[in-house]
Amino acid sequence: MSAPSTPSTSKDKATRDSFGEAIRDLGKEFPKIVVLDADLSVSTKSVLFSKEFPDRFFQMGIAEANMVGTAAGLSFTGLIPFCCSFGAFVAGRYETIRVSVGYSKANVKIVGTHSGLGIGDDGYTQMGLEDINVMRGLPGMTILNPSDDATTKAAVRFAATHEGPVYLRLTRQKLPQLHKATDFQCGRGIVLKEGKDIALVGTGSTVIECSKAAQSLSKLNPWVVDIHTIKPIDRALIKTLARNCKLIVTAEDHNIIGGLGTAVSEVLAEEGWNGKLVRLGVQDVYGESGLPDELYEKYGFSANKITEKVSRLIG
């Protein structure tokens, strides 16, 4: 396996850790925040909140549908519930989310950690690979998939103050610092680098892959963009990319159906853009065990693979 391994620095942090710290810290400021977990608090990092505020933490056991419905009920009494599990498990309780949260306009924050192939060796059943897809079909659902510590913390704060359902998608693996907290604004993508003709668009864990690919492709001077809010999608920014680019590459640790690539393609098609869009990500298949870097390489959305793809198309 020739995957370039990513040496992690002390500043690297999994976005689930950023969430755990953020929700613990926001607990003081927002007395109405309560947290529910389904026996994964050590993994989702909601354990940090539970230690600080034991009477505001509800351990629901391994029963995610009941957790989601209960969170809806809690929100109807004016509380701000965050319910946490792996993205795969909580998004899998779609029908409860659809009616008890979505249709009900419940002020519930659904936190799905362990997104994508990036969780590595635990294998497919633990990977949130279709979670964005199911959430995107729910009217009024805000979907946040931040790429680093600062924007994750800003996203948690946004979720706490926003009236309405939010799906917050988080990583198990560590990610490097890319942004300042003030860079995060819900529904507004972040341009890491302006460029010419080519845009590399990532979300969550793939933003760093796009950024590294851009370094390898520095002669081509591509744009690098972080779309941390999948819904509502930043139409204005995508239109800007459409005006300036003939090739747009999206990369996501999610099925290419119903995720970032789909959301971007919808805007581009509606705008009548006649460039080429390449959607990198999990190509409508199930995942498997492996190291995160190996998997990103095998499934074709590592920095290396993004570089190769662009070089082949341009060269």
Next chain:
Amino acid sequence: MGAQDVTQQLLPKPRGTIKLAMLDSKLPQRLPPEKLNEIATRCRVDILEMLEKAGSGHPGGSLSAIDIIVSLFFHEMKSNPSDPMWEDRDRFILSKGHGVPALYAVLAEREIIPKSELATLRRINSRIQGHPDRVLLPIVEASTGSLGQGISIAQGIAMGLKHQKKDSRVFCLLGDGETQEGQVWETALSAPKFKLNNLIVFIDNNNGQIDGHVDQVMDLRPLADKWRAFRWAVQEIDGHDFTQIIGALEKARKETEKPSLIVAKTVKGKGVSFMENSIAWHGVAPNKEQLEHALSDLNGGHKS
């Protein structure tokens, strides 16, 4: 006699006398069984008329549930017609959302929604949807109809009220067939853990569901024992006997720790001879002729 004439006879009289009993309209009304029976009869008329007008809906499970819902709103619950979303109200969640004509009829009787609105059931732009919608009509508390979810929501409300030191209570009505949903048993397991003595759940045990008798579709027996095993305070009553309903509510009020589960034996289509215990009337509205027949049944003292 036409349907209209029968309605005239049934509807107007008792209103004023009930009003006098309402010293503080927000407090539990504590109406006695005979008054509850009068109100329930008027609600049955409303249910049948609104279903006939809508041309679709669920009479069987509305008529089996109505006596319980009337008892809650006119005997047990704190509710406030002049400010329906009053913070200190008790909550009622109809987990079996398809029985919502019964809830609309009671809300109209309690003067929380105008009676004239009942004619808009299932019509476009109406607040009174085919299944409860809390966004359009907040007093229904939860949007239900996807079975198994209402009890989780009820639990969450009960937890939220307790957490915020409110003494309001939460009442929930499940269908018996609904308890075939796995989510119900997740809540059955969790509510005792949280010591939700402010949660009182009824099961409308009419033994009917769309595809047949509950016993045959997916047998729930022994139903009460299952809930006992899950550590609820369980009672078994006749869900059409107001004295028993009130008695069970009084007992539930005294629970200091356990959530209450009341298995109410009921009759699907109760009060209408040709609908009683008939699976065929689960989800079919009466036509004009059937409505007249049904109303004369209700007027003829066939109700127990």
